[in-house]
Amino acid sequence: MSNLVLLTVLLMVMAVAYQIGLVRSKRMSVAAVDGGTRMHSRPAYHGTLVALWTVVPAALIYMVWSFFQPNILNSMVMSQLPSEVLTASDNELRILLNRIINLSTGFGLADEAQAYELAAAEMLRELRNQGNFIMLALMASVASAGLVLTWRRIQPDLRARNQVEVVTRFLLILCSTIAILTTIGIVFSMLGEALRFFSFVSPADFFFGTTWNPRFSTVGTSGQTGFGMLPLLWGTLMIAIIALLVAVPIGLMTAIYLAEYAPSKVRAVAKPVIEVLAGIPTIVYGFFALVTVGPFLNMLGATLGLEIRATSALTAGVVMGIMIIPFISSLSDDIITQVPKAMRDGSLGLGATKSETIRKVVIPAALPGIVGAILLAASRAIGETMIVVLAAGNSPVLTANPFEAVSTMTVTIVNQLTGDLDFASPQSLVAFALGLTLFVITLCLNVVALVIVRKYREQYE
Amino acid sequence: MTTSTQITSEMSLAEKRDIMQQRVAKSLKRRHAQETRFKMIGMGAVGLALAFVVILFATILSKGLPAFWQAHITLDVYFDPDVIKIDDKPVRQSTESEAAFNQRMLAWQTQLGFVNFNRIILDSLEKVIPDAKAYQRDAMRLVTSGERFALRGMVEENPSIIGQTLKLNLLADANVDVWIKDNIDRSLPDAQQQLSAKTRQWVDELEARGIIQNKFSTALFMNPDSRSSLASAGLAGAFMGSVMMMLIVMFLAVPVGVASAIYLEEFAPKNKLTDLIEVNINNLAAVPSIVFGLLGASVFILWFKLPLSAPIVGGLVLSLMTLPTVIIATRSNLKAIPPSIRQAALGIGASKVQSVFHHVLPLAIPGILTGAILGVAQALGESAPLLLIGMSSFVASVPSTPFDQSTALPVQIYLWQGNELRNFFEARTSAAIIVLLSLMISLNALAIWLRKRFETRW
Amino acid sequence: MGAMQMTFSDEKKPTPTSGKVKMAARDVKVFYGDNEAIHGVNMDIMENEVVAFIGPSGCGKSTFLRCLNRMNDTIDICRVTGKVTLDERDIYDKSLDVVQLRAQVGMVFQKPNPFPKSIYENIVYGPKLHGLVNSKSDMDEIVESSLQRAGLWKEVKDRLDSPGTGLSGGQQQRLCIARAIAVSPEVILMDEPCSALDPIATSIIEELIDELKGSYTIAIVTHNMQQAARVSDKTAFFHMGDLVEISETREIFTNPKDRRTEDYITGRFG
Known part of the structure; x- marks a missing residue:
């Protein structure tokens, strides 16, 4: 609440400071014109500069202060506690601190507070009030100093615009580092947790183990078993392969038909309608697999004399294939239309039919790009979660039969990290090891695919 | 007659041509059949893809509308x-x-x-x-x-x-x-x-x-989820959660993404570092969403001790996930602005920053908005990363702040499809899907409208 | 005229024409949408002679050339009326197969466009499609003879498996000519075949055309009047979609009948 008030005050101060700078600058520019000189910057820049110097340092003080104050105050209070209380274990001390904080904020306790707790809470409250007062005083003085000093600097030759632009650029750079930070965050957070996992389970057992059954291992004992990743990796690959077997022929032929044969009206309707498939949330596909495709395949199997489970690698793969059709078709469409017309004319001029031209000239010429598109689709299929969570059957066994239930890396990540598991056990940490493996696999596929596609584009540009 | 089908080197050009013409004529039937077949396969593929769209929507609508x-x-x-x-x-x-x-x-x-x-x-x-x-x-x-x-x-x-x-x-x-x-x-x-x-x-x-x-x-719209009174279980809680997360994405991912796209496209020098950022952003766009969930679980929940199941965490995770989409969309829109606009601005004495913010950016705004809306729509439909930050737990109230426990529309669908009373929840889940899809379609329609309304041709 | 020095084709080698009309156009009009690009062209092309189409940019000469093997079919909005015959058969007749037509009337394009395949594969592409070859030896034969005819054999015989796109511009264009020859066409259409080439490569191609005449009927579009004079027996001058005049090349360059032709060849516009 008080944060919100402070924020509002800061914004108001900012607006006022801007106006003050603006007014002075405008007056000065009138004077400057009379004196035969010109202002270097427009009034708006002077206003912005004043506003920035007024508010930004104060805001920084606030951030730093509120980051450090609680810890400093807490340790000050804890050091004042009676010595016999301080002998308790770390955990108990943490509980005690929480009780004191609750008392001091007026939140109250469930039971009666000890006298020393009340005293400590009182002290904490005092300290906090003092601290907040000092902080506010500091902020106010820094803000007014900034205001006055910058106000006085407003002269015709002040290069306010350049200074404001430096700040703008700095902000822009800051924003573009966030993408990098995200990648670093992904790698390090997963690496950290994965390493903790490998302190329980040896990497060899994890990467080459053929049994996935972590439930039977007990926490704390060394030599955890049942963490073999291979069944999950195999399930992932099997489903991705089935998905590609569905999506590549349909997607590619769709792209070819729409790019080469379809009248422009058909293309204008069919292309966006098919691309709708790409925008549908994966949970919807999962549900579709569960209630429609699974039972359908099951029934189909029954009429053919095959035993197809309703939730199986096949179900998940087929539905995932449907999901990535637009992915393949629109990427391939782009790539096919980039093949120069001269190439087609050369073939047609020799008397080739349209399909011969497409099969023997256009597709071979577009092949690198199409391979890139397929790799991107494969990476998407491998990382897909919700469809497999609902439709793959969650049975982590090594089987070559696509009609059986399987499990995948993504499903297992979800299973291991939902529910009330504690983050210190290998049962939860394994999710990070799996995530890291998944990240590396998809990263490799993406890098290779992007390089291929980029090379292809450059070839025809 | 064998002589007329064999080409020998002592034949005259005219004789050779005759034989060749005969062979071409002979191949025609087979090749035209092949042509027709190929075209039919293409039409079949398009038909199949369209049929999937129709079946998907028909299934959801027929199951969900009665609910x-x-x-x-x-x-x-x-x-x-x-x-x-x-x-x-x-x-x-x-x-x-x-x-x-x-x-x-x-x-x-x-x-x-x-x-x-x-x-x-x-x-x-x-x-x-x-x-x-x-x-x-x-x-x-x-x-x-x-x-x-x-x-x-x-x-x-x-x-x-x-x-x-x-x-x-x-x-x-x-x-x-x-x-x-x-x-x-x-x-x-x-x-x-x-x-x-x-x-x-x-x-x-x-x-x-x-x-x-x-x-x-109206129970479906007005009530939060319920386990004791299944008939009155509704989407209000999940809807609120989704709205909060979308707002967070809008206020975090969109400005940050646009700012970094502006930097990369307009200011950044071409060097190894910006190349790396470029590759990094393209890859980030293709990282599986569940990996972002793991990031959220370990960074926001384990390190920063933010609460489980809270829309604030979901919003942050989805923002990071949407960021590359926004950056890529913004960059391609900035690229489409012809250099003559920048040169004209610089030519009349504007600084680089002024030329970008006063001249280039306003022209690119409709396209950027379109990209941003599509990014938000994508975030709206995402569920996998949310499962990992605890948003799949049962919440029977409507969240009033982003720090409260909540769930999201796609996650609610996930929860409902698993309900034991299948006969009732299959329809209700489909109804929830209809609500989610309607929201996404409205967002997409808005994006298309914006693009059409402000489309500029150079 | 005076200042321009011309070399004429008939000074080198007389063309053995049979006097038979190979292709004929009667009142050919071409429309792009509602826009009429060619206004009723009539023309006879004799067997085994070389006809050059000249005229300013956009005069319709390339468009007309593309009518002769129905390459305009590949452009959706393009429509052709009138009659074009090959050996007295209407090539726009429904009963005629465009595949067969193009096997008889080959085409070489402005920009060399070898397929992204090996030199060998480029040559056998057409013969394989049309079922002209049955064995490896047939193919080897056809590759050698076509490259020989195109004057490329000596240069590439040791690297038939390297990609056709790796050759120089002039070599690529000769590869495209060899590719066209490989299916034994009767007519070869050339659409500014030298415009993307340097002078040396151009003169090699011109020599090649000279070699080919007598065996093939050739129609060539060119921007370069000297080239037309050097290689062709007859020259047709197009202007704004009209065929202004067509006659013996020497006649057209020394004694043009139409004022527009004269203006063009003396360089008053172009």
Whole structure:
């Protein structure tokens, strides 16, 4: 609440400071014109500069202060506690601190507070009030100093615009580092947790183990078993392969038909309608697999004399294939239309039919790009979660039969990290090891695919 | 005749041509058949892809639309003062402090909480089913249990209805809904039926008398999730959660993404570092969403100790996930602005920053908005990363701040599809999907409209 | 005229024409949408002679050339009326197969467009499609003879498996000519075959055309009047979609009948 008030005050101060700078600058520019000189910057820049110097340092003080104050105050209070209380274990001390904080904020306790707790809470409250007062005083003085000093600097030759632009650029750079930070965050957070996992389970057992059954291992004992990743990796690959077997022929032929044969009206309707498939949330596909495709395949199997489970690698793969059709078709469409017309004319001029031209000239010429598109689709299929969570059957066994239930890396990540598991056990940490493996696999596929596609584009540009 | 089909080197050009023409003519039939076949395969592929779209939507619509109409029982409800024995609702006295008033109010609400509203419902049922009291358990299976809280809410809102009789449409139990919609096999033996024989008989009777009817239900939109009263489980909580997360994405991912795209496209020098950023962003766009969930679990939950299941964490995770999409869309829009605009601005003495912010950016805004909306829509449909930050837990309230426990629309779909009462929840899940898809389609339509409205051709 | 020095084709080698009309156009009009690009062209092309189409940019000469093997079919909005015959058969007749037509009337394009395949595969592409070759030896034969005719054999015989796109511009264009020859066409259409080439490569191609005449009927579009004079027996001058005049090349360059032709060849516009 008080944060919100402070924020509002800061914004108001900012607006006022801007106006003050603006007014002075405008007056000065009138004077400057009379004196035969010109202002270097427009009034708006002077206003912005004043506003920035007024508010930004104060805001920084606030951030730093509120980051450090609680810890400093807490340790000050804890050091004042009676010595016999301080002998308790770390955990108990943490509980005690929480009780004191609750008392001091007026939140109250469930039971009666000890006298020393009340005293400590009182002290904490005092300290906090003092601290907040000092902080506010500091902020106010820094803000007014900034205001006055910058106000006085407003002269015709002040290069306010350049200074404001430096700040703008700095902000822009800051924003573009966030993408990098995200990648670093992904790698390090997963690496950290994965390493903790490998302190329980040896990497060899994890990467080459053929049994996935972590439930039977007990926490704390060394030599955890049942963490073999291979069944999950195999399930992932099997489903991705089935998905590609569905999506590549349909997607590619769709792209070819729409790019080469379809009248422009058909293309204008069919292309966006098919691309709708790409925008549908994966949970919807999962549900579709569960209630429609699974039972359908099951029934189909029954009429053919095959035993197809309703939730199986096949179900998940087929539905995932449907999901990535637009992915393949629109990427391939782009790539096919980039093949120069001269190439087609050369073939047609020799008397080739349209399909011969497409099969023997256009597709071979577009092949690198199409391979890139397929790799991107494969990476998407491998990382897909919700469809497999609902439709793959969650049975982590090594089987070559696509009609059986399987499990995948993504499903297992979800299973291991939902529910009330504690983050210190290998049962939860394994999710990070799996995530890291998944990240590396998809990263490799993406890098290779992007390089291929980029090379292809450059070839025809 | 063999000589005319063999080409030998001593033949004249004219003879060779004759033979070749014959061979071309011979190949024609096969090749045209091939051409037709190839074209048919192409048409088949397009047809199949279109059929998938149609089947998907038809399935969802046919399963989900009926769920917007639910079985209601129309009853004359008598708010019997003998059952609802409570004091008058407290009114704040001018001399009273706020705390004291709250104390009195709380006491009154507690008193109200003890009232047996089941009795009120049972009394009302008795008016249409004379032997309701004899088979109390069976009778109470007719109305969903959440309705007693609805009645209590009415009294709390307006205590003057005590003593009155109101004609109310009470939401029937989920199993009643299943029964009258024929979503369960009526020939199943009693042991496998959810409703007792008595209840089923009453339902058929009441339906015949027009007392049980399918009516459009607002429960799906107005209520949060519920496990005790399945018929009144709704999407309000998940919807609020999704809205909060979308707002967070809009206020975080969009400005940051646009800013970094501006830097990379307009200011950044071409060097190894910016190349790396470029590759990094393209890759980030293709990282599986679940990896972002792992990032959220370890960074936001484990390190920063943010609460589990909170929209703030979901919003942050989805923002990071949407960021590359926004950056890529913005960059391609900035690229499409012809360099002449920049040169013109620089030519009249604008600085680089001014040329970008005053001239280039305003022209790119419609395209950037379109990209941003599509990014937000994508975030709206995402569920995998949210499962990992605890958003798949059951939450029976509507969150009021981003720090409260909440779930999201796609996650609610995930939760509902797993509900044991399949006969009821298959339809309700489909209805939830319809709501989600409608939201996404509206967002996409907005994006398309923006693009069409402000489209500029260079 | 005076200052321009021309070398004429008939000074080198007389063309042995049979005097038979190979292709004929009667009142050919071409429309792009509603826009009429060619206004009723009539023309006879004799067997085994070389006809050059000249005229300013956009005069319709390339469009007309593309009518002769129905390459305009590949452009959706393009429509052709009138009659074009090959050996007295209407090539726009429904009963005629465009595949067969193009096997008889080959085409070489402005920009060399070898397929992204090996030199060998480029040559056998057409013969394989049309079922002209049955064995490896047939193919080897056809590759060698076509490259020989195109004057490329000596340069590439040791690297038939390297990609056709790796050759120089002039070599690529000769590869495209060899590719066209490989299916033994009767007519070869050339659409500014030298415009993307340097002078040396151009003169090699011109020599090649000279070699080919007598065996093939050739129609060539060119921007370069000297080229037309050097390689062709007859020259047709197009202007704004009209065929202004067509006659013996020497005649057109020394004694043009139409004022527009004279203006063009003396360089008053172009």
